[in-house]
Amino acid sequence: MDRDERELVRRCLQRDEDACTELVRAYAQIVGTVIWRATGDHSVVEDLAQETFLRVFRGLPYFDARAKLSTWIYTIAHRVAIDHRRQTGRWREESSHEGKEFDNQPATGLSPETAATRNELDRLIHDQLERLPDKYRLPVVYAALEELDYGTIAAMLKVRPGTVKTLVFRGKQLLKERVDAVLGLRQAPGGSRAD
Amino acid sequence: MRIEDVQRLEDALERQPPWDPPLGFVRRVVALTSVAGQQWPVRERSRRGGLLRAAAAGLAAATGAYVIAFLLSVLAATVIQETLTAIDSYAAFVELMTRVVAARALHVAWLSAAMSLSFAASLVHRVRA
Numbered sequence: 586m587d588r589d590e591r592e593l594v595r596r597c598l599q600r601d602e603d604a605c606t607e608l609v610r611a612y613a614q615i616v617g618t619v620i621w622r623a624t625g626d627h628s629v630v631e632d633l634a635q636e637t638f639l640r641v642f643r644g645l646p647y648f649d650a651r652a653k654l655s656t657w658i659y660t661i662a663h664r665v666a667i668d669h670r671r672q673t674g675r676w677r678e679e680s681s682h683e684g685k686e687f688d689n690q691p692a693t694g695l696s697p698e699t700a701a702t703r704n705e706l707d708r709l710i711h712d713q714l715e716r717l718p719d720k721y722r723l724p725v726v727y728a729a730l731e732e733l734d735y736g737t738i739a740a741m742l743k744v745r746p747g748t749v750k751t752l753v754f755r756g757k758q759l760l761k762e763r764v765d766a767v768l769g770l771r772q773a774p775g776g777s778r779a780d
Numbered sequence: 781m782r783i784e785d786v787q788r789l790e791d792a793l794e795r796q797p798p799w800d801p802p803l804g805f806v807r808r809v810v811a812l813t814s815v816a817g818q819q820w821p822v823r824e825r826s827r828r829g830g831l832l833r834a835a836a837a838g839l840a841a842a843t844g845a846y847v848i849a850f851l852l853s854v855l856a857a858t859v860i861q862e863t864l865t866a867i868d869s870y871a872a873f874v875e876l877m878t879r880v881v882a883a884r885a886l887h888v889a890w891l892s893a894a895m896s897l898s899f900a901a902s903l904v905h906r907v908r909a
Contacts, residue, residue, distance in 0.1 A: 605813055609806045617799030630799050635809055642813045710792045729793035757786045764789070 590654045597645055609638055612655070615732050616662040622726040623666035625715055633669055637662045656737045663723075663741045706764075713763040721756030728753045837901060844898045851891040855884060 596604030617634045621627060640661050648657060714722060727738045728749070735753075739746040862876050881888055 600814070602810060602814065605810045606806055609809045613801040613806060613809075614798055617801060621799045622796075627799075631802060631805065634799075634801070634805070635812065638809045639813060706788075707792045707795060710789055711796070714793070725793065726796075729790070729796065730798075731794075757789055761786055761789055 591650060594645060594648060594650075594654065597642065605642070608641075612658050613638075615655075615730070616658060618730060619659055619662045619727070619733075620666045622730070623663060623723060624670055629669060633665050634662070637665045640665065653737075655732075656740050659733065659737060660741045709767060710760065710764055713760055713767065716763070717756060717760060721752055721759055724749050724752040725756035725760065837905065840901055841898065844894045844901075847890060847894045848898075851887050851894070854887055855880070855891075858884065 593604055593608055597608055613634060616637050617630050620633045620637070621630045624630070624633070637658070641658055644661070648654070714725065717725070723742065724738060727733050727741065728735070733741075735746045735749045739749045742749065744752075858880055859877070862880060863873065
């Protein structure tokens with residue numbers, strides 16, 4: 586933890602509202618993104634992000650100053666998301682079916698046909714990603730966030746960084762195979778969607 | 781049709797948008813934590829722990845300094861006393877030192893232990909800082 590973070594934590598512990606605001610503002614987006622990726626449910630992100638910050642502030646007096654604040658916060662966000670998934674029992678698929686992930690992506694500089702193909706493929710990739718086992722899905726989606734390096738993901742998932750690398754590699758291979766299989770079925774004469 | 785390479789997948793994954801906190805999210809969270817803050821565990825425990833650690837470190841340092849000074853004075857007195865009698869001969873001096881160390885093995889051991897302890901304590905202090 587660097588000097589600024591230490592100072593921020595110290596001020597938060599003194600219940601300095603400005604410091605709390607600064608902390609929440611600094612981490613809100615990535616915390617929400619981690620939760621969104623982990624749950625796949627956009628509608629629960631706000632509540633779970635709120636719950637994450639409540640846990641952060643509750644745990645702050647016991648935060649080990651030798652640890653990295655961001656890693657600690659992301660780990661809490663991951664746990665909150667996983668707890669939610671366990672409570673709700675199953676993976677919600679609304680995000681892909683409602684197309685929230687990709688519909689709002691501007692395809693700048695692409696022709697309409699290329700953009701449409703890209704969006705279609707992105708949606709297919711996302712659909713198949715949702716069907717991956719969590720063991721592979723979580724490392725793959727976390728690794729796609731530039732804020733999370735392998736060391737951070739390893740801390741979040743409680744595995745070694747080398748294991749994260751392996752899981753990400755295997756997860757991507759598995760995802761590619763599944764996407765290829767669906768694309769192959771679509772191309773085959775009389776073929777239908779695999780799912 | 782097939783995906784050419786994994787890079788294509790990575791591009792698609794990285795294009796997924798981040799979550800944008802809705803308006804007022806930060807304010808709401810801070811307000812909630814202020815309310816919940818009444819139930820926050822106070823940091824007294826860790827502060828007390830810090831005070832205890834600091835007191836223990838101070839006590840250890842003071843004791844160490846006292847022991848070192850005592851041992852040095854004992855050794856120095858012996859060395860000076862013996863050196864005056866054997867000042868002419870370097871070999872005798874070396875022999876004397878050997879004898880002194882052998883004769884004061886316990887003191888030397890204490891001195892070494894105290895120095896090791898203070899060195900270790902300073903290292904721990906640096907790591908904690």
